[in-house]
Amino acid sequence: MTVSIRPSTPQDCGTILRFVRELADYEREPDAVEANEAMLADALFATPPAAEALIAERDGVAVGFALFFHNFSTWTGKRGIYLEDLYVTPAARGSGAGKALLAHLAGIALDRGCARFEWSVLDWNTPAIDFYRSVGAAAMDEWTVQRVTGDALVRLAGRG
Template sequence: MIREATPDDIPVVLAMIRELAAYERVPQEARATEPQLKEALFGAHPAAFALIAEADGTPVGFALWFRNFSTWTGTHGVYLEDLYVRPEARGGGHGKALLAALAEICVARGYQRFEWSVLDWNEPSIGFYRSIGAEPMDEWTVYRLTGDALHELAAASPANAA
């Protein structure tokens, strides 16, 4: 069963985020807190959304996503930030069901893109994504600006010139 997350799901979503970070070999990177997730998912202006996969009433996976926008198509899309299914529930169709639910959101809302990133070494996920028809965007490289570099560039903003 796939359902929308509720505020009561925040602790289990955070636990699964930490499990995902450990799987991706960077447990120290999962620094989100319950109050942050509650605000992001259920605050006055939600920045993200989450779906929960359940087996026998127990959460076994989640998908956390947000809307993006394509200037080329003039439409929103879905960017899947995290997809995770607990190891004991893998192979039960929960990951595919979460992706299908997000695809359904895209189609129902007229969104023309559904995108996500995957680590190059994550062969099980890459194989799974290819099996459902997803294609890698080989011509694109993701860039990220964080930490000191982010702050240095922000300080160079014309708004900070005085």
């Protein structure tokens, strides 16, 4: 039962969307997913793509995914990788799929000359936090995420 990692293809968009919905359920936001297969296909396979995705497979069956994109650090003068989503199906947790996805992404970061590989995790998600600590991730506790969406975004842009 070997885990393998491969780049996603357009045919994976249905699977990726299913994983996104399962992740939203796990993160207690089952109704928050607005994306559909066409939106994912456009984001992942447009020129240039907005994001990239990897698929973890065990015995040829998709058991997880990682969706990521590049950011940029003015302090390092280099781009980085931001992991938007990492998900492994409950049945495949503990199989090494999550660690394989993270290791593959770390390799991509090194191959592309990135200075950083980072992501966010919900503060109540102790299993994920413990897993991230086990692979050497460090919390950035002095930073908080800020977000503007919906009507606030429209107002900030001076369009509403």
